[in-house]
Amino acid sequence: MNFELKSLDAAGCASARCDALLVLVPETAATGKDALSGWIAQARKSGDFDGKAGKTLALYQPQGVAATRVVLAGSGDGSARTVRQAVLAGMGTLRQAKRLVLCCAGPWTEAALRAAIAAVADASYVYTATKSKAEPRKLAQVVVAVAEVAKARAAFDQAVGLVAGVEFAKEWGNRPGNHATPTLIANAAKSLARHPGISCEVLGPREVAKLGMGAFMAVxxxxxxPLRFAVLRYNGAARSVAPTVLVGKGISFDTGGISIKPAGEMDEMKFDMCGAASVLGVFRALAEIRPAINVVGLIASCENMPDGRAVKPGDVVTSMSGQTIEILNTDAEGRLVLCDALTYAERFKPAAIVDIATLTGACVVALGGVRSGLFSNDEALAAALLSAGESALDPCWRLPLDDDYADGLKTNFADVANVAGRAGGAVTAAKFLQRFVGTRAWAHLDIAGTAWKGGAAKGSTGRPVGLLLAYLLGQAATAAPKAVARKRSVKA
Incomplete structure (x- = not known):
């Protein structure tokens, strides 16, 4: 889908030739003398439309407007959240449109503009990869009307980059396990190296064995x-700038291993690599936006299967860190894959490490599908991620990491067990991971409830690409003034 930014006022939008015109109307929007404003004023006067968030009014070939279909969508107070609500509601009535003009009857904020573009993409996304007669996405072109292109350009470019990243994450999250094997996921990572500033290295079983990743290999x-360990690097800043490391859980299919899962909804375990998919999506977005920051992405990918060689409950393995782990439940495999990746991350001397994983059903029980679970050993990192999630409409919620929660991980037969009891399962999983990060600033995002939807809307959500990208762009923006200040001090 092609997004285009154009300078158009209300009269220009009314005269734009397109299949559909989607007009976001805040409750307090002022109206002018053009045809479009006239229709808005008339709809309000008649009581058919009031601009409240999510309310819509469809018009067919209205007089004085070139578009075949016009949808007025109430955007409430004009915030990013209500704008997203308005776009999703409006797009629900415009499923056949091929060329859309999107405009706002009030001023755009940068956050609202980003939210609107992301919502258009989300509402029109179609998965086709494994369908023989798939009907592709109908919407081919979206013109976004703004008052001044120059002022809106940065927010527009960020939004378009985010769309590319989210859709890349959705693509790989949605693929079934036989079309998203560890090798294919690694190939997806390698494909990103075609973009400037991105490189990729892929390690196989032999290289991983040399590194001593016994926990990863056990799964x-x-x-x-065969397992694959992909190392992505985005270099947008000086080499001296410490990178942020993103670690994605890439279980391409999770049967539970010997501790096998029940058959019902096991097909959804193809989504157990959505942490890895989110890392792929972030790098796809970075390739478009190219911020001044360094990022490393680590994707540890394998299947968790129950054949005669599979790891057994009670087995003890040695992680890359040297710590021994008693595997009491083979269905708690994600933390085993992640712990070795977290140890590997240390070699980059990162400014921060963020791991992303569909880790626990307990997090779904705690937070449902609204917010991702956030755990962190660093106050500044936690605050930045929470803020990024709110601004990106991809929210998370911080959960505790009290040391008392680790008591259940004690065992007589190894340094640590991979599970504790049922109580506080999301927290004890995070406490397990914390053992492998030392004193580095670290955060863990449990996305088991937010990475995909079940039921009739079954599919990957692309979360938390938005949160992660907002965090990284925030770090780049914070670093930029410091770099300028250093440059000026040298000149002085």
Missing amino acids: SQGSEE
């Missing part, structure tokens, strides 16, 4: 599919 040993 993989029951599968015919």
Whole structure:
């Protein structure tokens, strides 16, 4: 889908030739003397439309407007959240449109503009990769009307970059396990290296064994599919700038291993690599936006299968850190994959480490599908991620990391067990991971409830690409003034 930014006022939008015109109307929007404003005023006067968030009014070939279909969508107070609500409601009535003009009857804020573009993409997304007669996305072109292109350009470019990243994450999250094997996921990572500033290295079983990643290898040993460990690098700043490391759980299919899952809804375990998909999506977005920051992405990918070689409950393995782990439940495999990746992350001397994983059903029970779970050992990092999630409409919620929660991970047969009891399962999983990050600023995002939807709307959400990208762009913006200040001090 092609997005285009154009300088158009209300009269220009009314005369724009397109299949559909989607007009966002705040409750307090002032109206002019053009045809479009006339229709808005008339709809308000008649009581058919009041601009409240999510309310819509469809018009067909209204006089004085070139578009075949016009939808007025109430955007409430004009905030990013109500604008997203308005766009999703409006797009629900415009499923056949091929060329859309999107405009606002009030001033755009940068946050609202980003939210509107993301919502258009979200509402029109169609998965086609494994369908023989798939009907592709109908919407081909979206013209976004603004007062001044120059002032809106930065927010527009960020939004378009985010769309590319979210849709890349959705693509890989939605693919079934036989079309998203560890090798294919690694190939997706390698494909990103075609973009300037991005490089990729992929390690296989032999290289991972040399590194001593015994926990990662234990999960993989029951599968015919070989594991893959992808190392992505985005270099947008000086080499001296410490990177942020993103670590994605990439279980391409999770049967639970010997601790096998029940059959019902097991097909959804193809989504167990959505942490890895989010890392892929972030790098796809970075390729478009190209901020001044350094980022490393680590994707540890394998299947969790129950054949005769599979790891057994009670087995003890040695992680890359040297710590031994008693595997009491083979269905708690994500933390075993992540712990070795977290140890590997240390070699980059990162400013911060963020791991992303569909880790626990307990987090779904706690937070449902609205907010991702956030755990962190660093107050500044936690605050930045919480703020990024709110601004990106991709929210998270911080959960505790009290040391008392780790008591359940004690065992007589190894340094640590991979599970504790049922109570506080999301927290004890995070406490397990915390053992492998030392004193580095670290955060863990449990996206088990937010990475995909079930039921009739089954599919990947692309979350938390928006949150992560907002965080990274915030770090780049914070670093930029410091770099300028240093440059000026040298001149002085």
